[in-house]
Amino acid sequence: MDQLVYGFVSLVAGAVLTVALPRNAVRVAVNLATQVIACVLILSQTIPIVMGSQPLVGALMWSYPIERVDIRVDALGAFFLSFSLPMTLLGTIYAVGYLAHDIRGPRHVGLHFALLSAVQVSYVIVYTVQNAFAFLVGWEIAALAAWLLVIWDNRNQKIRFAGFNYLVSTHLGLLFLVAAIMIMHGMTQSFQFADFAAFLGRSGLSRDICFVLLMTSFELKSAFFPFHSWLPRAHSAAPAHVSALMSGVIHKAGLFGMLKFILLIGKPEPWMGWYLIGVSALSAFMGVLYTISQRDIKRLLGYSSTENVGIAGLGFGLGCLGLAIDRPILVALGFGGGILHILNHALFKCLLFYGAGAIYRFTHTVDLEKLGGLGKTMKWTGPLFLIGCLASAALPPFNGFLSELLLYLGLLQGAPELGLGSRPFLPVLALLALIGGLSALSITRVFGLCFLGVPRDAHHVIADSREHPCVVGPMVIHLIGILAIGLFPGFGLALVEAATRLFLAHAGPEVAFATLVPVAWIDALALVAAVFVSMCLALTVARRLLLPASDRRHVTWGCGYGSPTSRMQYSGASFSQPMAYIFRDVLQHASREDLPRSPFPKDGHYHTHYFDAVERALFKALADGEAAVGRVLGRLPEDTRGSFAAGLVTLVILVVLVTRR
């Protein structure tokens, strides 16, 4: 407990010092030092809890109206802390490389680094406190810090708009959260989660309303479809490390909230599980569908976050159904898979965003249609990005596969108690398979267009830029995480076992985790991974030693056309066209064309632009609403005394109506 407080103090002191001290180099060094101290102190407490030891309990006294803040670091909170803190530290290290130019320059970068510390502070609050008021404070710190981090490049109007868009969206989510907490406070006269649990444990309409409000708020936080429209904008506007942290770590707080309140509910009703499955499956599908049409890498990765939180949420939904009908196997596979997917997503998504940042530093663009051939020049980023891509498409032997396999197994369980006969969740399974296929397409496209072939736009390649060690280092560490979980599934499952057991405790009689996810099964997975890796190595060696090698190069076959240019490579839009055509009703696009005609054609052009249908609908509704209000207001008389009196009378009538019993 003391270490937790010292860690917290170290982070706060770091944030203050980073702003106050002179010289950027000193500020950054102090910030990193305090973050390292905090991580060591806090992880020394949380890692044993993740591995199964007793939760940490304590209380802080505070003044009115909070009075007492209970602290409890259980396996779930410890799990989130254990990956959030070091990953944010890695993000800060990455920032040193990514912002190297600014750190040397005259701009005060202290605030930016202090905000990263503030984000760390918010984790310590959100993942440990058992008091709704303190929870909200932590929640808000994260939201405001993330907003200010996004608008690092605040001279750009587009970036300011993206930041504002994010700020509004995240506060809409906050409204739902506050509404739910107000209901719960009204019902229990308390801000303590323990009291909320007593209320949430009883079924009733107000509990159901609370559930929907809470889930909506968390869906907004984690950018589930259709609450995702802020996310691609924010991610493409923010610096790479901020996008990485927001997508991989900060917005996992929404998923934490879901898990936390499901735990407080204890025994959810089946419809809650179905609700989560429905929302999540839609989110996963729409997220991946949007990725196939994006041309900005960071927007693409942003949509991929919507996909992956959907996949994790699918697991939570399954787990909820398991809790509702006392099926420990569903609970273990659903929550185990979902929680593991949170970590997996954080690992590969941060890696991919860092890769995107490296590409941006190298070429000053993240536009897929202008990139190409970077695999030959970016010696580190290329292979690292490839592994991140493969993990993100959930391919074996990387980490994403393990969590999806758990979900597949969960979906293959029969559920007679749900009135489905012994029917497993096969339609959802088919959807997950389609999501896998679409994600493979999208990942091939993004890696192929960035790193393979030749540069599509020769102006954008800056030849002399090097890959900064602070940029490569965090990527390598994430890669190690990806491989550790992918190649040693037992390790990955050990990380989520304690957290999953919290849920299993609510699912009828105690069943050991090891009987639900047997060791023999884990060993078989590890064996397959080992066979695959050794097969790759053996074949590589055999290829080198036994078969003829050469450096002979020849121009790529162009069907007899002798003077191909780099612009003639397949473009991103063409690559996704067949799939986008099939889903054209969902993936809407605008196109502008002036095709070459006549026997002596002039230069023509053809532009397509895929837009976000939800965002467009949202903005249209806002604009229409404003216009409608404007029309009504325009009809009101200009006489201010009359309208004032009318308003007053309306207000009085409203108050009377509302307060009437």
Added chain:
Amino acid sequence: MDLELVQVGLIACHVALVLVVGPVFLVGITNRVKARWAGRRGPRLNQVWFDWLRLLRKTPVYGAPTSWLFPLAPIVVLASTLTAALVCPVVPGFAPLSFDGDFVMFAYLLGLGRLLLMLGALDTGSSFEGMGASREATYAALAEPSFLLALGTLAWASGSLSFKDLAAVQGGWPVAVTLRAAIAAALLVVLLVESSRVPADDPTTHLELTMVHEVMILDHSGPELAIVQYASAMKMTLLAAVVASLANPFAAGGEPIATVAATAMTMVLLAAIAGGIGLVESLTARLRFRALPLFVLASFLTVAVAYVVVGQNAGATQ
């Protein structure tokens, strides 16, 4: 016969079928049937074997824009196909390695190989190969739900989650037979799409614009080409074996004689499927690309029918 001996024999059969017999002779039989239908004598049944040996001795030439990924891709393709073969029940009822959900592993390992092959195609910087990769990615993504829903339905019907037991659906006419027939039909479509046969793709076409799989390996030469072709033939064997096991009345395990019968039947069925593919290729033309999603959708609907059939007769098949 000793049970140990039966196991060893099964493993030997599995290895032989996956590594040599299937890849070489399936393509050979298909080509022979096509040749006979066209009134030609056709090449030897094991002609591809000599083609691969010849290619392996050749010095490769790489496209100018290719990077480190290009020679790596074929190796990963082969390794992933070989690993997938570990869990695939070529003889029904037996796989060298099996665990719950291994068919998901199978599908995703093949997916990994496919992804690397597409990346290899994009590495050449050729617009034709990019086009092939795009098509392959699209059709594979559409075929994936059919494949996994089919195997999921079998898992539900047979009450087992491992690949080797999936064909062990109990019961007779009408439920089990309908189920097996519907799923075999759907998987046959997946087989045609995944191994690039008519009507999904034409392996013998000479026009790059109309190719899917072949256009992706236009720039592969020498050993790389041999490896990719070998891996594709092996993948076709594996998928054909899954279809064959659904039509197989016998299964390995239990009586040794049943095991021998199952193995013999597998070979006959594999040959029949290869011959059938040859017939289809002789009789039909490749579908238009716009119609191909509907072809895949048809397989999905067939599986959906099987799914409903199992649902209506819950418990009858386990």
